[in-house]
Amino acid sequence: MTVVHRSPAPHVVIVGGGGTGGALALDLALRGLRVTLVERGEITSGTTGRHHGLLHSGARYAVNDPESAAECIQENQLLRRVAPGSFEENDGLFVGLDEEDMAYGEKLFAACGETGIPARWLSAAEALRLEPNLNPALKGAIQVPDATFDAMRLPLRWFATAKAHGALIQPFCEVTSLIVHDKCVTGVRGRDHRTERDFEISADIVVNASGPWAEKVAAMAGVDVPIQPSPGVLLALRGRFCNMVINRMHKSGDGDIVVPQRALSIVGTSSWIVDDPDDLGVPEDHVQKMYEEGAKLIPAVRSAPFRQAWSAARPLIGSRGAATGRELSRTFKCFDHMERDGVEGFVTISGGKGTTARAMAETTADVVCRKLGVDAPCRTRDTVLLPHTAYYTA
Amino acid sequence: MSERAVTPARQAPPRGRRRGVLGWLDVRGRRLGGWAFILNRVTGLGVLFYLYLHLIVLSQLAAGPSSWNALLNWFLNPIFLVLDVVLLAGLLIHGLNGIRLTLVEFGLVVSRQKALLLAFGTVGVIVLLIGALRFLSDVGAK
Amino acid sequence: MGETVTFRVHRYKQGDAAPHQDTFQVETEPRTTVLDALTAIRRTQDPSLTLRHSCFHASCGTCAMKVNGREVLACVTNVRELGTAEVVVEPLENAPLVSDLVVEMAPFFARYNAIDRPLVRESELVPGAQRAPGVERALRYEDCIECGICVSVCPIAGTDPDYLGPAALAAADRVREEPRGRDLPFVLSLADDPHGVWRCHAAFECTEACPSNVDPAGHIMQLRRALIGGRLRRLFAPRAEVGR
Amino acid sequence: MAGRADESGALSAPGERPVRWAPEERDTLPGVGWGWQAVTGALVLVLVTLHMIANHFVVKGGLRDYQEVIAYITNPVILPLETLFLVVVSWHGLLGLRAVIFDFGLSVRAERIVTRVLLGVWVVTVLYGLTLLAILVTHP
Numbered sequence: 001m002t003v004v005h006r007s008p009a010p011h012v013v014i015v016g017g018g019g020t021g022g023a024l025a026l027d028l029a030l031r032g033l034r035v036t037l038v039e040r041g042e043i044t045s046g047t048t049g050r051h052h053g054l055l056h057s058g059a060r061y062a063v064n065d066p067e068s069a070a071e072c073i074q075e076n077q078l079l080r081r082v083a084p085g086s087f088e089e090n091d092g093l094f095v096g097l098d099e100e101d102m103a104y105g106e107k108l109f110a111a112c113g114e115t116g117i118p119a120r121w122l123s124a125a126e127a128l129r130l131e132p133n134l135n136p137a138l139k140g141a142i143q144v145p146d147a148t149f150d151a152m153r154l155p156l157r158w159f160a161t162a163k164a165h166g167a168l169i170q171p172f173c174e175v176t177s178l179i180v181h182d183k184c185v186t187g188v189r190g191r192d193h194r195t196e197r198d199f200e201i202s203a204d205i206v207v208n209a210s211g212p213w214a215e216k217v218a219a220m221a222g223v224d225v226p227i228q229p230s231p232g233v234l235l236a237l238r239g240r241f242c243n244m245v246i247n248r249m250h251k252s253g254d255g256d257i258v259v260p261q262r263a264l265s266i267v268g269t270s271s272w273i274v275d276d277p278d279d280l281g282v283p284e285d286h287v288q289k290m291y292e293e294g295a296k297l298i299p300a301v302r303s304a305p306f307r308q309a310w311s312a313a314r315p316l317i318g319s320r321g322a323a324t325g326r327e328l329s330r331t332f333k334c335f336d337h338m339e340r341d342g343v344e345g346f347v348t349i350s351g352g353k354g355t356t357a358r359a360m361a362e363t364t365a366d367v368v369c370r371k372l373g374v375d376a377p378c379r380t381r382d383t384v385l386l387p388h389t390a391y392y393t394a
Numbered sequence: 395m396s397e398r399a400v401t402p403a404r405q406a407p408p409r410g411r412r413r414g415v416l417g418w419l420d421v422r423g424r425r426l427g428g429w430a431f432i433l434n435r436v437t438g439l440g441v442l443f444y445l446y447l448h449l450i451v452l453s454q455l456a457a458g459p460s461s462w463n464a465l466l467n468w469f470l471n472p473i474f475l476v477l478d479v480v481l482l483a484g485l486l487i488h489g490l491n492g493i494r495l496t497l498v499e500f501g502l503v504v505s506r507q508k509a510l511l512l513a514f515g516t517v518g519v520i521v522l523l524i525g526a527l528r529f530l531s532d533v534g535a536k
Numbered sequence: 537m538g539e540t541v542t543f544r545v546h547r548y549k550q551g552d553a554a555p556h557q558d559t560f561q562v563e564t565e566p567r568t569t570v571l572d573a574l575t576a577i578r579r580t581q582d583p584s585l586t587l588r589h590s591c592f593h594a595s596c597g598t599c600a601m602k603v604n605g606r607e608v609l610a611c612v613t614n615v616r617e618l619g620t621a622e623v624v625v626e627p628l629e630n631a632p633l634v635s636d637l638v639v640e641m642a643p644f645f646a647r648y649n650a651i652d653r654p655l656v657r658e659s660e661l662v663p664g665a666q667r668a669p670g671v672e673r674a675l676r677y678e679d680c681i682e683c684g685i686c687v688s689v690c691p692i693a694g695t696d697p698d699y700l701g702p703a704a705l706a707a708a709d710r711v712r713e714e715p716r717g718r719d720l721p722f723v724l725s726l727a728d729d730p731h732g733v734w735r736c737h738a739a740f741e742c743t744e745a746c747p748s749n750v751d752p753a754g755h756i757m758q759l760r761r762a763l764i765g766g767r768l769r770r771l772f773a774p775r776a777e778v779g780r
Numbered sequence: 781m782a783g784r785a786d787e788s789g790a791l792s793a794p795g796e797r798p799v800r801w802a803p804e805e806r807d808t809l810p811g812v813g814w815g816w817q818a819v820t821g822a823l824v825l826v827l828v829t830l831h832m833i834a835n836h837f838v839v840k841g842g843l844r845d846y847q848e849v850i851a852y853i854t855n856p857v858i859l860p861l862e863t864l865f866l867v868v869v870s871w872h873g874l875l876g877l878r879a880v881i882f883d884f885g886l887s888v889r890a891e892r893i894v895t896r897v898l899l900g901v902w903v904v905t906v907l908y909g910l911t912l913l914a915i916l917v918t919h920p
Contacts, residue, residue, distance in 0.1 A: 042588040042598055042638075049590025049598075085655055088675045091668045120669065132664045143668055150677060152596040153655065172586045172635065193586045194635040195550045236593035243661050243674050260662075261595055262677045263749060278579050282567060308612050309567070310592035388655075389682075392645035408632030408640040409548065409555075413694030415883050417629070422605025423689070427740035427753075431691045434737075435880055442873040449909065456915045459846035466843050478836070485828060492821045498738045499818070501761020504754050507740060528837060650801040695883035698803035731803045734814040 009034045010372045013188050013203035015175050015217050016210035017041075018048035019354055022158035023361035023380065024209055029165035030383060031369060031376035036201055038173040038190060043159055043391070044152045046277075047211045048354065050312030051151035052234055052259045052266040054245055055079065055087060056355040057144040059094060059119065060252060062111035063104070068331045069115045071356045076145060079154075079358065083385045086154045088260070092146025092245035093127060095297055096139045101249040108249065109142055119144050133241040133298050146245040148259055151354065156388035158358075163394040164386055173199065178206060178220040178346070185221050185346040205368050208348040212277035212313040218348055223341040225348050229277040229313040232269035233286035235294070237304035241265045246297050254286070255293025264307055267294035271314075280311035317351040332360045334367050347371070426511055434491045437484040444481055475529050482525045490514040538563040541615055543573060545585065546626040549635050557624075558582070564615045570625065571599050571610035574637070587637040594747055597683030601637050602626040607685040609747045628688040644684050647704035650726055653678065654716045680706060680750045686742035698731040702742035702752035705733055709755035712762060724763065733760045804888055817879075820872040827865040834858070853916050866909040874898045874905075 012028050014021045017039025025037045039045075058072030080087060096102040105121075112119035120143045127141035128134055134141075159169055172193040179187040179202070187202035208217045212229035240260050248256035259266040270286040287309045295302035317333050332352030337343040349364040362378045369376060386394075413420070418432050454461050468474070494514050497503045503510050541564050548555035560581055562573045571589055578585045588598040592611045599610040604624050615623060631639035656675040667674050686702035687693045693701050700708075708727040711718050727733050733756050742752040834852065835844060844852060852858055878898050882891060 041586070042590060044590045044596075045588070045598075049596055050592050053595075088656060088677060089671065090674050090676075091671055129666050130668050131662070133662065143670075150595070150655070152590045152598070172638065174583065191584070193549075193584050194638070196584055234593070236595070240662055240676070243665050243676065244668060260676065262679055262681075263660075264593070264595065266593070278575075284567075308569075308593040310611075312592075387649070387652075389645040389648050392641045393649055408634050409550075411627070411629060411631060411633045411639070412697065412885075413629045413691070414885070415695060415880075417694045418691070420605075423602075423607065425741055425744045427738065427744070428689075428691060431737050431739035431741075435876075438873070438876045439880060442877055445869060445873055446905075449905070449912075452912060455846070455849060456912060462846045462849070466845055469843055482832075485832070489825050489828070492818075492825065495738050496818045496822065498757055499736070499760055499814070500764060501757045504757040507738070507753075647801045695885065697885065700801065704801070726801075729803065730806060730813070 010204040010374065011036070011202070012205050012207060012368060013038065013201055014207045014209050015188060016046070016208065016213070017043040017159075017169070017171060018046050018209065018211050019044065019155040019158070019357035020048075020211070020349055020352065020360050020364075021207075021209040022155045022162060023358045024207060024349070024364050025167040025169065026158045026162035026165065026383075026385075027358075027361045027365040027378060027380045028368065029162050029167040030379040031365060031374060033368075033372075033374065035162065035167035036170065036203075037162075037167060038170045038175055038188065038201070040174040041172060043169065043171050044155050046213065047312050047315065048155055048357075049152045050234070050310060051354045052257070052268045053148045053151045053261055054092075054257065054259050054355070055147040055149050056353065057092060057146045058115060058117050059092070059108060059112055059142070059144040059146070060247065062115050062117060063107050064251065065331070066111065066115050068353075068356075069111070069117065071331065071359055072353075073115060073117045073145075075356050075359050076147070078381060079149075079355075080147070082358075082380070082383060083149075083154055083157055086157065086385075086388075087147040087149050088243070089147045090243045090245075090260075092144050092247060093122070093131065093134075094142040094144065094247045094249040095127065095134060096141065096249040097135060097137065097296060098139065102139050104251065105140065105142055105249045112142075112144065117144055131242050131244055131246065133300050134246065135297060135299055142249065143244075146247070148245060148261065149354075150261075150388075153388040154354075155357065156391045157385035158361075160386040160388060160390035160394055161383065163391065169391075175217065175220070178217075180221055180343075183342055184344040203345070204372060205345050205347060207364060207368065208346065208350075209364070211315040211350065214315060214348055214350040218337075218346075221337065221343055221346050223337050223343055223346070225335055225350065226317060227350050228273055228316045228318045229275070230271055230273050230316045231277075231280045231311045231313045232271050233282055233290060233309060233311050234269050235267040235287060235290035235309045236261070236307040237265045237267065237301060238263065238307050239265060239300065239304050241298045241300050241304070248293075248297060253293075255290045256297075258294055258297055258301065265298075265301070265304065267291070267301060269312075274313065277313040277315075280313060282309050282311050314353075315350045332356060332363070334360070334364045336367050336371065338371070426508070430491050430494070430511060433487050434495075437488040440484050441481070441488055444484075472530075478529045479522070479526045482529070483522050486518040486522055486525075490518045538565065539616065540564070541573070542622045543577065544622060544624045545574070545577070545637070547585075547636050548633055549584075555633070562615075566616060568615045569611055570601075570603050570608075570613045570615055570618075570623065573615055573623075574610065574625065585637075586635045595681060597681030597748070600628055600683035600685045600688070600747075602628065602688070607688045607745050609683060609685075612747070628684050630687050630690065630693045631684060639684070641682075641684060644682070644687060644701070644703065647700055648682065648707060650700075651704050651707045651711065651723055652718060653707035653711050653723075654714075654718065657710070657714055658716070659714060678707075678710060679748045680710075681748045683747065685745050685747060686750075686752045689741040689745045691739050691741065692735050692737055696731060696735060699735050700726065700729065700732045702736075702756065703750075705736070705759060706750050706752035706755040709759045709762075712759060724759075724766075727759050728763050733763065736760075806888060806891060817872065817875055820868050820875070823868045824865070824872050827861060827868065830861065831865060850916060850919060853913065859913070859917065863910070863913060866913075867906055870902055870905045870909075874902050 011034040014037040025035045028035045056072040058069035061068040096105045122141045124138050175188045175190040177189045185206045189200045210217045214227045218225045246258040254270045267290040335348040337346045352360045543560045544557045547558050560577045590596040590598045594612045627637045628639050661674050693699050708723050711723045736756045740753045
């Protein structure tokens, strides 16, 4: 049976079922648009689900990337309101292990003040009372409102709520080409791997929210986006060593964070660059680095039983030829390809991080609505999300 | 605003997939407690079958001493004594597992349930050996 | 370093008359997991292979499947440690099949929704750790990762489609232990059903198979004890109930 | 731009899904629950042990002949115990059989029929056993 929708609401197709795509599906659905999201595999199977689950306070970026830091603290506070019950709200510590760290700590503390991140200096003894497994040689610590979330279950709440507002979420539907007429993208073609049958969906706007795959999807429309897949190795160890998120009090480096997760501890992360986000690998020396650096923060890391090591590809915005990805900003960018490349009906959102997925979606939805002439305000700032289980049962 | 169409939504309902009773025959990956579950059902059915057989045989008592005693001689045949051992094994498995289930399912001995299972298994084997010796010694006792 | 392993993978697409198995050869490294192998198959041999995965470290619970007949999380199942020249990969049991290795989780989560256990708990935090200033309650995620393995191994779920199941019953017992504002009498009434706790037959397969130390069978038995205790109290001291 | 629906479109949509856990109301009778199976099981365990010891372990040759059976069954302690054993063991056994039959996945209607039939079988079994006992006890 063929069902032709003749609704006046414009139809947006989102390519990519990560956190950004989910938040965008919700944002657009709440603004009254018709939304179809297609994802190659299971929802959150790309970068989103492999995240360590840190809800950034923004302190990590406060010194070098105040723009990202401000985004983070704003989203941090907002997400706790719209997704209650999805966070371990135990705060985080930046731990100083030597005089160099402590000097960085002074800059960090000041930068937190400037970007509006609540921060508090703790003595070594105070920090050890909060987290007895910390390296006892620490010099001091700064408490910041970091939190943790489940890298899959928080985004699922966007998907669940989007579905409840009429968005059609289609996992296992791989986009193989974009339908382009006269420099105008009018839909997507692909294959539903549940049935192994081809599909074709027409759209008023196609949004490319495929994270590190953004370059590949954009190429289907003949445009280039400067996305650099930059993977990092993460290490999961058996045993919960801390309740708070433990960060190293120095500029961003390898193995400088320990995130508690249920009865596991996650040590992250490293950074390098690849061309194919599907083929990452787990370099052995990076794993060893996680043990070494993680043990500097929490000595128990060194002898903790191994659970798994894996890689996740960040979708960083930058020019080709970056060395490690560390020098690239963690902020996000929305490309309207009409303005940039003269291709109508096609928008790419990329960059960013788990904490700012909702803000990325809001910015993108603003662009989409402006292009479609839809005048509707963003409602994801105050719409309390359905539980993640509703994604499966809705 | 231009009108566009979404492709029709079509999906066959997911295919039902459940282990079912035949799944009892799939031994891959089964652990001790799973075996206890299957054996409990199998021995239960076996013992129930025996119960009705037994009740039917007992009707010979109503027919008087001669027919009953004739039957007795027949039952002293070693084949029946071996079957008696099988019956005892079934009763032991079902009975001991029943005690285990009752204890565990009332919320007792839950944390040590595996030790309990192993202990009962050991007891069962010992009693079975004693019973088998007792029964099979009847082969010569006739 | 490379070592070739044969994977026999369960295949099914909606509309197929019956499932079948496809064979793939995969080069493995010492770290290669079953999930790595399956994603490699999808990348280099057959893009139509469908499977669920997300976190790659036993935290999301999506990549539960049967490997050589036993339910595991593919992401933490090392191929070489399996020690078999051929690895058979099948979807979970006791759940509707969507395609290939993907099962429909809606019935599972329908049960979870009914119980409505909070996702974060207030117990089993780091021993000796104090709460940070400004933190009202220290929290951590519940252990259950909702992978469906317990339901797949359960002999009762294998024959009773209405069984509430190990995961949901364990969640109900977590509500009993820490109600956190939930409607405990309602949750107990769901568990106290012919298809609830009383259906469990103590095979403990769920507890043995659980990849996240939830001990569903133990929770079911604790729940039974609490329900039996409640009944006995009502029997012997009916007045005492009135005040509650 | 004209609207267009593609015939080959095979996009899947959420179909009929069980979104709530609401098991069908099943036929329940007093005495068929798990607790009863445990109680009757415990009783059977005691009685079957007595039965086995009395009939197989303490008797010369392992089986009683006719006279011994009559002597045994007319014993005022044994008779009520064996009667109770008959009633309880058949209840426990048929209840177990019912559970196994239900494992095949029956409709509520079929389950009700099975329950009724097995209840009938139990009544017949008990009547048959009582008749047999009566014949033996009254036998000269």
